[in-house]
Amino acid sequence: MENLDGQLKRKRKENRRNKKYKAMKRIATFILTTCIATINTYADMNTESNPLLSPFNTVYQTTPFDQIKPEHYEPAFKSKIADANIKIKTLISNKEKPTFQNTIVLLEKESDEISRMASILFNLNSAETSPEIQTVTQKVSPMLTQFMGKLNVNTKLFKRVEEIYNNRLHSGLTDEEIRLTETTYKSMKRNGANLNQAEKKQLIQLQMKLSKLNLKFSENVLAENNNFILNITNKEDLAGLPESVIEAAALTAKTKKLDGWAFTLQFPSYAPFMKYSANRELREKLYNAYNSRGNNGNNNDNNKIIKEIVNLRLKIATILGYKSYSEYVLEERMAGSAEKVMKFLSDLHQVSKPYAIKEVNEVRDFAKNNGLNEELMPWDFSFYSEKLKVSKFGFEEEMVKPYFKLENVIEGIFGLATKLYGITFKQVYNIPVYHPDVKTYEVYDENGKFLSVFYADFHPREGKKGGAWMTEYRSQSNIDGEMIRPHISICGNFTKPTESKPSLLTFSEVETFLHEFGHALHGMFANTVYPSLSGTNVYRDFVELPSQIMENWAVEIDWLKTFAVHYETGEPMPHDLVQKLIDARNFQSGYQTERQLTFGFTDMAWHSLKEEFDGNTSDFEQKAIADTQLFDFIEGNSISTAFSHIFAGGYAAGYYGYKWAEVLDADAFSVFKANGIFNKSVAKKFKEAILEKGGTSNPMDLYIQFKGEEPSNKALLERSGLN
Ligand SMILES: [Zn+2]
Numbered sequence: 117m118e119n120l121d122g123q124l125k126r127k128r129k130e131n132r133r134n135k136k137y138k139a140m141k142r143i144a145t146f147i148l149t150t151c152i153a154t155i156n157t158y159a160d161m162n163t164e165s166n167p168l169l170s171p172f173n174t175v176y177q178t179t180p181f182d183q184i185k186p187e188h189y190e191p192a193f194k195s196k197i198a199d200a201n202i203k204i205k206t207l208i209s210n211k212e213k214p215t216f217q218n219t220i221v222l223l224e225k226e227s228d229e230i231s232r233m234a235s236i237l238f239n240l241n242s243a244e245t246s247p248e249i250q251t252v253t254q255k256v257s258p259m260l261t262q263f264m265g266k267l268n269v270n271t272k273l274f275k276r277v278e279e280i281y282n283n284r285l286h287s288g289l290t291d292e293e294i295r296l297t298e299t300t301y302k303s304m305k306r307n308g309a310n311l312n313q314a315e316k317k318q319l320i321q322l323q324m325k326l327s328k329l330n331l332k333f334s335e336n337v338l339a340e341n342n343n344f345i346l347n348i349t350n351k352e353d354l355a356g357l358p359e360s361v362i363e364a365a366a367l368t369a370k371t372k373k374l375d376g377w378a379f380t381l382q383f384p385s386y387a388p389f390m391k392y393s394a395n396r397e398l399r400e401k402l403y404n405a406y407n408s409r410g411n412n413g414n415n416n417d418n419n420k421i422i423k424e425i426v427n428l429r430l431k432i433a434t435i436l437g438y439k440s441y442s443e444y445v446l447e448e449r450m451a452g453s454a455e456k457v458m459k460f461l462s463d464l465h466q467v468s469k470p471y472a473i474k475e476v477n478e479v480r481d482f483a484k485n486n487g488l489n490e491e492l493m494p495w496d497f498s499f500y501s502e503k504l505k506v507s508k509f510g511f512e513e514e515m516v517k518p519y520f521k522l523e524n525v526i527e528g529i530f531g532l533a534t535k536l537y538g539i540t541f542k543q544v545y546n547i548p549v550y551h552p553d554v555k556t557y558e559v560y561d562e563n564g565k566f567l568s569v570f571y572a573d574f575h576p577r578e579g580k581k582g583g584a585w586m587t588e589y590r591s592q593s594n595i596d597g598e599m600i601r602p603h604i605s606i607c608g609n610f611t612k613p614t615e616s617k618p619s620l621l622t623f624s625e626v627e628t629f630l631h632e633f634g635h636a637l638h639g640m641f642a643n644t645v646y647p648s649l650s651g652t653n654v655y656r657d658f659v660e661l662p663s664q665i666m667e668n669w670a671v672e673i674d675w676l677k678t679f680a681v682h683y684e685t686g687e688p689m690p691h692d693l694v695q696k697l698i699d700a701r702n703f704q705s706g707y708q709t710e711r712q713l714t715f716g717f718t719d720m721a722w723h724s725l726k727e728e729f730d731g732n733t734s735d736f737e738q739k740a741i742a743d744t745q746l747f748d749f750i751e752g753n754s755i756s757t758a759f760s761h762i763f764a765g766g767y768a769a770g771y772y773g774y775k776w777a778e779v780l781d782a783d784a785f786s787v788f789k790a791n792g793i794f795n796k797s798v799a800k801k802f803k804e805a806i807l808e809k810g811g812t813s814n815p816m817d818l819y820i821q822f823k824g825e826e827p828s829n830k831a832l833l834e835r836s837g838l839n
Pocket residue numbers: 130131134631635660663
């Protein structure tokens with residue numbers, strides 16, 4: 117999925133992980149609103165020997181990783197699900213009037229228990245997997261999904277929830293209780309709980325068909341990626357490529373049993389070739405192969421599948437009572453409506469287009485002065501841009517690494533949290549971990565009161581997935597006055613120390629650390645009653661605000677001063693190096709913005725259809741993006757046919773969210789910029805309005821509580837130099 121644009125690769129990876137985890141939480145919630153299945157093995161369970169089924173007798177009741185074995189998960193899930201089933205069965209046969217307490221709270225508590233167990237297993241599968249863990253995950257996932265599929269048959273449960281929902285404003289409920297009633301009701305309704313039997317059946321069939329097509333779409337993209345190989349056997353054709361890229365290509369050739377060097381359409385192979393190869397003909401060849409994936413009229417062609425997918429989604433939306441699929445999706449987003457998203461994209465486009473044109477012209481002139489005698493084509497852009505960037509800024513990643521020793525960065529980031537929020541971190545050694553590399557901390561609030569457990573797992577190893585992510589092993593909650601503080605974790609794949617050198621982070625790793633730490637703060641400060649509304653359980657186009665805002669400090673000299681010293685000499689990071697970082701970061705931001713808007717417009721066009729589509733997909737796409745194009749259309753190129761985010765991932769009517777989150781974080785950070793980047797009262801406001809509140813209110817209301825007004829794109833444009 118990161119193949120669309122390398123610039124956002126890191127964030128997407130991370131987002132994907134967050135999404136997967138969220139999906140599991142949702143599954144757990146579904147289970148509770150669904151199931152009446154009987155699990156026969158329950159009676160045979162020996163619960164006493166299974167640590168997952170006993171209270172955790174560890175410090176802060178942390179997960180006893182040292183006691184849990186892979187074989188404990190399956191029986192534990194079966195037992196918990198069966199237990200939940202019994203409770204729900206009892207609930208729906210209860211003759212008492214449905215109340216918030218006897219229905220919604222019960223669902224919430226049961227869901228939290230299964231959710232906690234799911235988060236332990238699924239996070240372990242990401243951070244320290246093994247064949248055994250993979251096997252049990254494969255067994256448990258369909259168990260959870262099976263219950264999810266039965267959501268719609270549980271009419272009796274929905275009737276109870278609906279009755280509470282209808283009376284929610286006159287039952288003396290608190291705001292948070294009203295919100296929880298609404299989210300529970302809506303989630304069921306949006307999955308078809310209130311349809312008649314025939315419609316429910318139809319909906320399930322459509323959803324099954326859709327998920328098969330989503331899978332087929334991504335299989336086709338994968339096949340298209342794998343079917344093309346650029347095999348170079350003449351050494352001269354490697355001109356311009358850095359040694360590391362050539363080495364990787366030699367290795368690829370070897371694994372494919374080819375002579376010489378091989379380049380593929382995988383992004384880590386494709387992108388450097390486009391950036392560095394001096395061979396224009398080969399660049400054109402690779403570019404066109406990459407940009408026509410899924411559009412070659414072969415067995416992997418996605419044009420027909422796109423039509424089927426958008427028509428199925430429209431049908432699903434219509435059955436559920438919406439005019440378009442985007443209307444269905446955006447109802448549960450901060451943006452709120454398709455009109456608002458379109459205005460958002462168009463406003464940015466108005467500003468960035470003239471910059472983008474200027475940037476392309478600059479590259480055109482530069483290319484002309486550096487030996488390109490023909491017209492600048494899309495396959496020339498990356499190549500000449502890279503050379504232009506080096507000549508303009510003379511900046512390379514290696515220059516800053518000596519200032520980012522991991523231990524110093526940890527000190528700097530914890531120190532930032534102390535400066536802003538008064539919280540402190542104490543490393544401890546008595547909390548069980550799943551791998552000796554994992555560091556554990558107790559976190560205390562400004563009054564010295566225990567706030568959270570914090571796990572940090574920094575380095576790559578076998579059994580750990582790529583990318584970086586934040587998770588929680590236990591959610592915060594405060595039901596019936598029993599305050600449960602959360603157990604938060606961040607995982608990364610940061611540069612490892614060697615025998616002669618400590619771990620020196622790249623600038624982008626520092627940004628990633630800050631980013632995940634921002635999610636972690638969202639989890640640690642959580643202060644709600646109900647766990648499903650706590651911490652990072654917010655709308656998808658809002659969840660990246662607390663994380664991305666932290667990245668702003670990465671280029672603040674006053675913060676860098678507090679820790680960024682050369683690991684050998686102790687010299688602080690020079691000012692002009694910081695300035696180079698900023699300049700290089702904003703290079704071609706108009707062009708990059710137009711690229712992201714192109715994807716956003718494509719997505720919105722497909723998902724705002726109000727009637728069945730039977731046209732030509734390429735014509736449709738061209739029309740949707742005509743305004744954002746900076747080069748003439750090249751016959752055979754297509755975005756949609758390889759756009760897995762929206763046709764195989766969870767980003768349908770959601771791609772705009774990447775830019776949306778940038779607008780939010782820049783706008784929110786501008787308040788710090790105006791009042792001082794360590795301003796405690798701004799931080800307090802941010803904490804109280806946003807970090808503590810989770811999903812207890814509509815995010816726009818929370819944002820206005822912090823800022824006093826709705827976000828505007830002004831700060832982002834300024835930060836990116838588009839003003
Ligand atoms: Zn994130």
